[in-house]
Amino acid sequence: MNNFLYKNPTKIIFGKNQIASLAKELPNNAKILMLYGGGSIKSNGIYDQVKKGLADYEVVEFGGIPANPEYAILMEALEIIKKEKITFLLAVGGGSVIDGTKFLSAAASYAGEPWSLLTDRKPVLAGLPFGTVLTLPATGSEMNSGSVITRAETKEKLAMGGPGLFPVFSILDPEVVRSIPQRQLANGIADAFTHVLEQYMTYPIGALLQDRFAESILQTLIDVAPAILKDPSDYQAASNFMWSCTMALNGLIQQGVPSDWAVHAMGHELTAMYGIDHARTLAIIAPSHYRYNLESKKEKLAQFAERIWNITEGSVEERAAAGIEKMVAFFQSLGIDTTLAAYTDSYGGTAQAIAKRFTLRGWTGLGERGALSPADIEKIVEMSY
Ligand code: NZQ
Ligand code: ZN
Numbered sequence: 094m095n096n097f098l099y100k101n102p103t104k105i106i107f108g109k110n111q112i113a114s115l116a117k118e119l120p121n122n123a124k125i126l127m128l129y130g131g132g133s134i135k136s137n138g139i140y141d142q143v144k145k146g147l148a149d150y151e152v153v154e155f156g157g158i159p160a161n162p163e164y165a166i167l168m169e170a171l172e173i174i175k176k177e178k179i180t181f182l183l184a185v186g187g188g189s190v191i192d193g194t195k196f197l198s199a200a201a202s203y204a205g206e207p208w209s210l211l212t213d214r215k216p217v218l219a220g221l222p223f224g225t226v227l228t229l230p231a232t233g234s235e236m237n238s239g240s241v242i243t244r245a246e247t248k249e250k251l252a253m254g255g256p257g258l259f260p261v262f263s264i265l266d267p268e269v270v271r272s273i274p275q276r277q278l279a280n281g282i283a284d285a286f287t288h289v290l291e292q293y294m295t296y297p298i299g300a301l302l303q304d305r306f307a308e309s310i311l312q313t314l315i316d317v318a319p320a321i322l323k324d325p326s327d328y329q330a331a332s333n334f335m336w337s338c339t340m341a342l343n344g345l346i347q348q349g350v351p352s353d354w355a356v357h358a359m360g361h362e363l364t365a366m367y368g369i370d371h372a373r374t375l376a377i378i379a380p381s382h383y384r385y386n387l388e389s390k391k392e393k394l395a396q397f398a399e400r401i402w403n404i405t406e407g408s409v410e411e412r413a414a415a416g417i418e419k420m421v422a423f424f425q426s427l428g429i430d431t432t433l434a435a436y437t438d439s440y441g442g443t444a445q446a447i448a449k450r451f452t453l454r455g456w457t458g459l460g461e462r463g464a465l466s467p468a469d470i471e472k473i474v475e476m477s478y
Pocket of ligand 2: 232284285287288357371
């Protein structure tokens with residue numbers, strides 16, 4: 094196992110009716126900017142619950158943060174934060190609203206051009222404090238310090254983060270799941286599943302507990318997927334779904350082990366270029382990524398096949414390959430297509446364009462061994478057509 098240093102300061106308030114405890118978590122005399130998305134919170138009752146908790150506070154609202162939070166829109170919110178002298182941010186939404194809020198937390202006291210927070214990739218050490226009310230289990234953003242921001246003008250989607258960008262608290266009420274559309278439920282399951290894979294599907298390092306943690310999250314997602322898709326108001330299924338998504342990317346399973354994240358790097362480009370939902374880009378890229386890197390990942394792929402899918406027959410290579418096919422079938426069982434051609438007709442040249450972008454950014458060694466060159470990336474993306 095590798096050395097590690099782990100600190101996660103986010104307070105989690107989990108369970109039914111917990112949005113009512115919001116007021117207890119907010120700092121006295123805070124001037125709050127409440128941020129939300131396209132309006133789902135107004136029709137499912139979450140907006141009213143949050144407003145009740147904010148009754149004794151001075152609150153400014155900023156709605157309209159779109160999926161894949163857009164830089165130009167966030168810049169409007171930044172103006173408000175400065176003009177209104179906001180002291181606390183409250184994100185009410187899924188990964189997009191929470192990520193947008195993290196960016197604003199960092200940008201509020203940043204002297205330079207805010208976009209350079211994303212291009213410089215310097216860890217953010219401090220920001221405006223913020224809390225979240227999660228409305229969509231998927232990204233784990235509610236308990237991590239990462240953020241992914243999109244800029245339509247340049248068709249870019251880049252990540253930032255740092256120890257200063259953990260939420261102070263996050264309220265996780267699984268009852269919010271009941272109003273989530275099928276497409277987003279499937280996305281949430283696939284995104285969390287792939288987060289585990291990025292931190293697990295590397296090479297063995299003798300981290301027995303981390304492997305079992307990772308496998309238990311994968312197994313739980315597989316177990317609850319049919320129930321959640323059939324009936325999102327199934328509280329038992331929703332609570333397991335929600336906690337699995339949080340645990341998949343709150344840093345715990347990443348400690349002491351190598352991690353990959355190349356699937357996400359390629360996937361983000363597909364969203365930037367074609368607007369494909371984040372989780373679906375992962376389901377497009379992951380199969381070819383694992384097929385292309387089968388040799389260097391075969392031990393963990395075979396372990397995944399054996400422990401998750403009960404594949405015990407055949408050589409390591411055969412079990413590894415069978416594990417990949419099971420993963421593809423799982424994505425498809427969620428109703429998610431796993432080839433780029435299923436999402437766009439104009440996919441020609443995508444692989445070359447992504448390889449070129451990575452070269453320009455100096456991303457010349459991706460993956461857990463830092464061994465994937467832009468030429469490798471080009472082949473993987475091409476295999477995903
Ligand atoms: O905008 P509204 O109207 O609220 O509708 C949203 C949105 O259209 C809807 N929704 C959310 N909660 C709902 C609901 N609809 C009904 N009932 C509810 N309770 O769902 C749609 C998608 O929301 P979004 O926040 O975009 O989804 P998600 O949570 O999947 O976030 C995706 C974003 O997170 C980034 C992705 O790249 C993408 O930009 N990621 C962030 C990560 C992180 N910070 O750690 C890691 C991930 O790998 C990912 O990259
Ligand atoms: Zn993701």
